[in-house]
Amino acid sequence: MIIWLLAILLSAVLYRLGGIGKPFNTKYRDLGCPTVGLIALLLTNGFYWSDWWVYFLTLGLTFGTLTTYWDFLFHEVDNYYAHGFAIGAVGLLLCFVMPWWIPVARLVICTVGMGLWSKWIDQDWLEEGGRGALFIL
Secondary structure, three states: OHHHHHHHHHHHHHHHHHHHOOOOOOHHHHOHHHHHHHHHHHHHHOOOHHHHHHHHHHHHHHHHHHOOOOHHHHOOOOHHHHHHHHHHHHHHHHHHOOOOHHHHHHHHHHHHHHHHHHHHOOOHHHHHHHHHHHHHO
16 A cells, blocks of 8 residues: 555656656656556566566557647547546556456546546646546556
8 A cells, every 4th residue: 555655646746747847857747657657556466477568558558648638639628538538548458467447447537537636626736746646546
């Protein structure tokens, strides 16, 4: 539990740092959050060499989903729901290494949680930190 709490906190910080701009870079969020999540998963779920491709694909595709907020599809209208959905959908690959209901629950939490959180919270640091926390949660 301590590993996951630390991962949630670290992901919240990295997500926010990735959104601040200079002197920070978006890669703090884009690479940092998936890496923290992967490390926490490996420390608590274990690593099997036969599953390396699942972790590799999940990390890479999550990086891709974090580099956009889907504005090109939704034109700033509730695009955080799409952002959360994309992050959660990539996590469905983890059904190969854990019980299916965990990635499905994460999909729902990311989709609904990130959409509502961004709709209700107006302070940048809290909004981005909350999305970073939901990323791991």
